[in-house]
Amino acid sequence: MRATLYGGPGDITVGERPDPRLQTPADAVVRVTLGCVCGSDLWYYRGVNPHALGPIGHEFIGVVEQVGADVTTLSPGDLVIAPFTFCDGTCANCAAGWTGNCLNGGSFGNHGVDGGQGEYVRVPFADATLVKVPGSGHSDAVLKSLVALSDVMCTGHHAAFSAGVKAGDTVAVVGDGAVGLCAVIAAKRLGAERIIALSRNPVRQALAREFGATDIVTERGDDATKLIMDLTGGIGVDAALECVGTGQSMATAFGIARVGSVVGAVGVPHDSAVPLQTVIFRNVGLRGGVAPARHYIPELLDDVLAGHINPGLVFDYETGLDDVHDAYTAMLDRRATKALVRISA
Numbered sequence: 605m606r607a608t609l610y611g612g613p614g615d616i617t618v619g620e621r622p623d624p625r626l627q628t629p630a631d632a633v634v635r636v637t638l639g640c641v642c643g644s645d646l647w648y649y650r651g652v653n654p655h656a657l658g659p660i661g662h663e664f665i666g667v668v669e670q671v672g673a674d675v676t677t678l679s680p681g682d683l684v685i686a687p688f689t690f691c692d693g694t695c696a697n698c699a700a701g702w703t704g705n706c707l708n709g710g711s712f713g714n715h716g717v718d719g720g721q722g723e724y725v726r727v728p729f730a731d732a733t734l735v736k737v738p739g740s741g742h743s744d745a746v747l748k749s750l751v752a753l754s755d756v757m758c759t760g761h762h763a764a765f766s767a768g769v770k771a772g773d774t775v776a777v778v779g780d781g782a783v784g785l786c787a788v789i790a791a792k793r794l795g796a797e798r799i800i801a802l803s804r805n806p807v808r809q810a811l812a813r814e815f816g817a818t819d820i821v822t823e824r825g826d827d828a829t830k831l832i833m834d835l836t837g838g839i840g841v842d843a844a845l846e847c848v849g850t851g852q853s854m855a856t857a858f859g860i861a862r863v864g865s866v867v868g869a870v871g872v873p874h875d876s877a878v879p880l881q882t883v884i885f886r887n888v889g890l891r892g893g894v895a896p897a898r899h900y901i902p903e904l905l906d907d908v909l910a911g912h913i914n915p916g917l918v919f920d921y922e923t924g925l926d927d928v929h930d931a932y933t934a935m936l937d938r939r940a941t942k943a944l945v946r947i948s949a
Contacts, residue, residue, distance in 0.1 A: 607722025608928045608945075610660040613651030616929045621659060624718050624726035629674035632730035634666040634684060636947040638751045639720040640919065641931045642688075643781050643942075644872050649932055652874065655714060661721030662688040662712040663754040664947075665747065668734075669724070677731045683742075684734040685905070686720065686727060687897035688712060688755040693732025703898035720754070721928055721945055735901045739909070748916025748944060749908045752786065753901050756942065757915040759870050760786025760847065761904060762895035764794055767843035767868030771795030776832055777817070778857050779847030780808040782918040782942040783870060785815060787845045789913050792816030796843075800835065802828060802856070808941060811917060825852055829859035836862070843868060846892070851876045861888045868892045919944040 607621045624633050640663045648655035668682045678684065691698050691706035698706050709729070713719025718726050727733055737750060749757075760783050769775055775796040777787045780803035791799050792815065801817035802824070803809045809820050823831050833840060840862030846853055849871025857867045858879050869892035882888050907913045921940030923931045924947075931943035 605723040606925060607659055607719060608661055608925070610648060610655055610657060612657065614649065616649060616660070616932050618925055618928060621718070621722065624724050626670055626672045627726065628728070629672040630729050630731065631672045632668055632675055632678055632727045632734065633670040634686065634725050634727055634734070635669050636664045636666040636720060636723060636725060637949070638747060639664040639945045639947055640751055641721070641928075641935055641943045641945065642755060643783065643935070646932065646936055647872060647874070649936065653872070656716065658716055659719035659722060660713045661719035662714070663751060663756075664712070664720030664725065665750050665754065666725070671730060675730045678734060678736060683737040685737060685750050685753050685901055686712065686725070686734055687758070687901060689894070689897065690728050690733040691898055692729045698732070701896055701899045703896040704894040705896070721925070723925070723947055733898060735898070735905065737905065745914065745916055746908065748919050749914055750905070750916075751944065752782075752915035752918060753897075753904055753908065755895075755897060756782040756918065757786045757789065757904055758897035758900045759783045759895040760788070761790040761900055763787045763845040763847055763868035763870040763892055764790035764843070765868070766870075766891035767845055767866045769794040769796050769843045772797045773842040774798040774800070774836060775843045775845065776800040776802065776841040776857075776860055777845045777847060778802050778853045779871060780805055780812065781847065784845070784847035785811055785918050785941070786915050787847050788812050788815040788817050789915055791843070791845065793907070793913060800832060800841065805938070807920070811941070814917070825856065828856055832860040841865065847871050849873045849876060855879065858882045858888055861886070863887055865889070866891055870895065918942045922946060
């Protein structure tokens with residue numbers, strides 16, 4: 605099969621890998637229809653974070669081609685969403701709802717595991733991992749939103765859920781990438797009354813407003829903190845959603861969080877630190893981390909199919925598999941918010 609291969613920093617190519625085969629009775633083989641490039645893939649591409657040489661890509665939807673003898677909930681021909689991590693569904697962490705930290709799980713597209721930027725993927729623990737999409741004949745817009753559920757929408761939801769967003773809250777979203785924009789959706793979905801989106805990009809500002817943002821702040825650093833504190837009467841926001849992972853974004857999130865609130869942090873950390881002085885003396889908490897996407901997908905899927913949310917709008921650039929390198933460079937150059945890769949029909 606053909607698949608996107610990571611050859612080191614700046615090296616993304618399309619090459620051949622062995623066709624995946626069922627290795628255990630719990631496996632399934634999925635033909636990928638739509639994949640995409642994640643912001644975390646760019647950290648590997650830049651050489652900031654390590655990544656094993658070989659397959660890459662952890663967000664995809666597709667059609668089941670084969671199932672192992674122990675798979676009972678899926679059949680060939682089913683349209684499925686793959687969360688970005690696979691899980692057994694039975695370990696202590698999965699039982700507690702933390703499917704992204706499965707004791708026997710792992711992530712797609714790394715350490716030799718097939719990636720979602722390729723034609724086929726072997727999915728371990730298929731019954732526990734894959735989410736079957738009901739119905740048929742879904743529009744292209746719906747299919748894009750289904751891909752968004754594999755990671756970014758669940759991660760944005762995790763930021764809002766972790767921060768305890770509730771009806772009537774004032775929320776700030778630090779970060780205007782796909783995860784930050786999905787966090788706007790999530791905050792609105794959970795009932796936030798005022799949503800302040802931090803963004804300097806006019807295209808992303810417009811999308812944030814479409815998703816439910818009521819205010820846009822273009823400032824950064826101390827200027828952003830001062831402005832948001834002014835906007836909230838010096839109190840701060842009820843929930844700060846940190847969706848970048850840099851030192852500045854973390855400092856901003858803690859700087860604008862009101863006393864007793866929680867920062868929901870989901871950005872992959874890069875040279876960031878938790879300000880313990882703020883944690884202790886302002887009673888500001890920190891929650892977040894790797895989203896348990898498999899736990900969240902079913903409820904978010906219902907809202908996508910009902911037309912209540914449309915996270916697929918974050919995809920503003922498309923390529924085929926042959927041009928996947930362009931998808932990386934478009935996001936790296938900030939010409940794209942998030943790039944969709946069409947693998948097969």
